[in-house]
Amino acid sequence: MSLRRRELLLSSGAVPLLARAQPRRLRIPHVSAKADVQRSYPALLLEQALAAAGVPATLEPTTELIPQNRALQELGRRRRLDVLWTMTSVEREQQALPVRLSIFRGLFGWRLLLATPEVAQRMSAVQTLSELRRFSMVSGHEWPDTGVLRANGLDVVVSPSYDAMFKQLRLGRADAFPRSVEEVWWELERYGQGLVVVPNLCLHYPAAVYYFVARDEPQLAQAIETGLLRLRANGAWERLFERHHGEDVARAQFGARKVIELRNPLLPPLDELDLGSKSPG
Template sequence: MPLRRRELLLSPAALPLAAHAAPRSLRIPHVSPKAELDRSYAAVLLEQALAAAGMPVVLEPTPELIPQNRALQELGRHRRVDVVWTMTSVEREQQALPVRVPIFKGLFGWRLLLATPEVAERLRGVQTLNELRPFSMVSGHEWPDTSILQANGLNVIVSPSYDAMFKQLRLGRADAFPRSVEEIWWELERYGQGLVVVPNLCLHYPAPVYYFVAPDDTVLARAIELGLQRLRASGAMEKLFLQHLGDDLARARLGTRKVIELRNPLLSPQTPLDQPELWFRPQG
């Protein structure tokens, strides 16, 4: 059952937390090959939010990589993980309990394109969605982005393997790989041999990343929500966002790019699209 707003904004005293309890161990899934998972932006924000809500925690990443969909299933069934952060969809919000604060301010919906230099040159002249449709996009199996791209009439080549997607570009089996501003520079350095970031183009769709917990773990959900609201009010969340992601944003120069807007049909009616302060918008 979704949490009501008045429940989520409870004072710390209303949460059944011991004032001097030992830190709670929270298991988080290793869903990305990026290093230093426990020091990532989302992990540090989670720690700080729960500390602000009076629930100190110690994060314990799983030793093995766990795909996002499987990690969400682990929340409700086997309890191998306690918190997952991932892009939302109606289906995912039915599987697990979302805390509806977009922790990346929608940054995962700002997509730059990886391509070979030859394809990047052809993409330079693209100005509209119709002009983009002849190009094929590679995307992951069961990723929400795949359904979003397909819903906008784009030609999507679905791949079950993350590593294989970069190879498909180099082999000419797909034209471009849309990646978020937060991901693309790290991936270009590690997997992007022979590839470039298309310099003048950007895709955008509303794509909140939420923290998800098990459907019955309302205490943890309330604490995360309360802590996030307190960090936002103090400015600490924005400071952390810029500390971790500011360099990626500066490098992307989103305000100078042609932005092609896409619709996201996967969002639930509860998505806080009417709260502009929760979302990133580039300066022109």
């Protein structure tokens, strides 16, 4: 069934769901250094989507930070988690059941670069992917971003520690750290001593962050999808997105930057994807 057909059916309420008298307790991972995961955009959107589908829920984040790949394991074999959100890939869609609606509307594929002022000055003149390959990038050991960067011929310095990545830049062990618009300003304020956002330049590649549930939870996946489509139809999704990300997108000034396009070989076939409609200007 096409996405448009599903939108019409689900937003109209034509597909029945199992309503619950009591809120369902859903365990979610603490996957970000940002402290209040329950009030984060993905958590709030998930709550609103389930409420719109008639399946209210209370979200319970883990107390410790959980790396993305480990979170997928907890979702499947160990069942310590019920829902997570992460960038999709062929491998991840084999491990868990995706809700194929891009919750960040493609925004995670738009990357600004953190660097020292000296490196940033040199990088600001980059015009082509070939020129970008003269610089090294730092990235996480199990992050999908690492595979994307390497697939495009970029030199990647892999770090097992999130905190250490910023230190790698200051020590000159890597030149730049590609970060999404949703992350970069927050990180610059808290971890970016001695670092700046590279002017005049950004990276872009197709990317979709989806909600994932265990493969034996199709009803939960259907409820999330139904709620998201209803929020999209009534404008609530757009309002929540703009409230959380509108200022960050405006600050990035994408229209004034040279965009270096990268391919993303980790994705499922593009005709199976919902990459969102957000195109920063």
